[in-house]
């Protein structure tokens with residue numbers, strides 16, 4: 073487990089940490105203690121965690137670089153683009169390689185900064201995730217998590233799902249939204265326990281808008297498509313924002329220099345008919361004979377801006393925005409990146425709100441524990457005693473067993489060590505009666521018999537004392553950070 077980063081947390085969060093720590097020390101079940109430990113780690117992180125998700129090639133790493141204003145994430149397809157990568161603030165720049173076995177190696181940043189194409193492992197299967205620590209200003213507000221999003225056609229890989237499901241907020245990228253994305257978003261929310269992630273903290277991005285249509289100006293189509301998806305996905309995403317990621321990466325990053333501005337100006341001042349024809353396709357631009365720019369310069373512009381970005385550059389120059397800063401400002405404006413830079417997810421009360429949401433969903437998961445249901449059922453016995461609810465003698469006996477049994481067999485009135493099938497059958501047999509009682513009018517009764525039914529269902533579905541069915545995915549391989 074990574075040591076929790078120290079740093080300022082809000083007053084509510086500080087109290088929660090204290091409460092969790094005290095509760096943790098009183099718990100005897102190791103798995104429960106682990107879960108509360110995980111919660112403490114998460115609460116103690118001073119910055120909210122924003123994870124960027126979506127399928128491979130959606131443009132996630134490019135967008136991460138735009139948000140970092142630095143090219144730290146590897147883009148395209150390399151060894152490192154297949155790994156979940158955390159970008160967190162640190163005073164010293166370095167890459168931590170976290171093995172799945174809990175081991176850790178520290179590497180310098182690659183030449184040129186960032187992760188580089190490889191971390192020098194013959195076998196990346198043993199790597200859990202990477203953490204890039206660097207004194208980048210954007211990271212003083214939040215920690216960013218880039219995910220690989222490798223997929224069979226519709227599914228994200230388990231590492232990506234886990235990283236997204238454990239984030240405080242998710243930016244989900246879709247170059248061409250479709251049914252697969254809806255499935256993937258549902259899977260991410262399922263991983264998060266279905267509670268913590270939703271329209272309040274999941275934002276959609278229509279990425280690579282320049283590749284969405286063949287129009288000279290892709291924005292009208294992009295806005296239309298984004299609006300349609302925002303409407304369709306309103307229940308799960310707060311909005312769908314169109315972004316030209318590549319243009320944003322170059323606009324915000326350090327790579328576009330005075331020399332590049334000069335190249336664009338040369339193009340703008342050349343015969344416009346020829347330039348326009350050359351810009352119809354990447355191939356035409358590459359094979360352009362007697363071009364006013366040599367092949368290397370054309371390639372560099374293509375790599376940084378894409379055809380669309382070069383056209384945007386020419387339009388900006390036509391408007392008289394000829395200096396490098398003016399061009400960069402224009403690129404940023406026409407990339408749509410500003411919509412993502414002011415999300416308010418890092419405002420202090422938002423951070424506290426998120427901490428509380430995280431706690432709520434963790435508590436909801438804990439509520440599934442038989443031991444906690446029994447605590448609730450102990451309240452039922454008190455209410456019975458005090459005459460606040462009435463039940464027939466047989467039901468009282470069953471309720472008492474459920475509330476006090478020390479294992480699932482005895483919770484169901486059987487001998488200790490009863491066969492699993494007998495335990496399951498006894499659980500199944502009780503469910504209809506509790507359900508019938510739930511239809512009664514007394515609120516107190518309803519609440520307690522529902523807990524009784526849920527406990528029986530839990531025993532039925534997970535097998536006696538958790539022996540049978542698989543653990544819900546949310547509890548496996550929780551966070552790569554732990």
Ligand SMILES: Nc1nc2c(ncn2[C@@H]2O[C@H](COP(=O)(O)OP(=O)(O)O)[C@@H](O)[C@H]2O)c(=O)[nH]1
Pocket residue numbers: 126127128129130131132133134135146147148149153220221279280281282283315316317318319378
């Ligand atoms: N034309 C264009 N290409 C983009 C854009 N964003 C990313 N790309 C390119 O698409 C490829 C995949 O991008 P990457 O960010 O690595 O995708 P990821 O797999 O989702 O992280 C790279 O070659 C990027 O340069 C964009 O907005 N427009």
Ligand SMILES: [Mg+2]
Pocket residue numbers: 132133134146147148153218219220
């Ligand atoms: Mg990537």
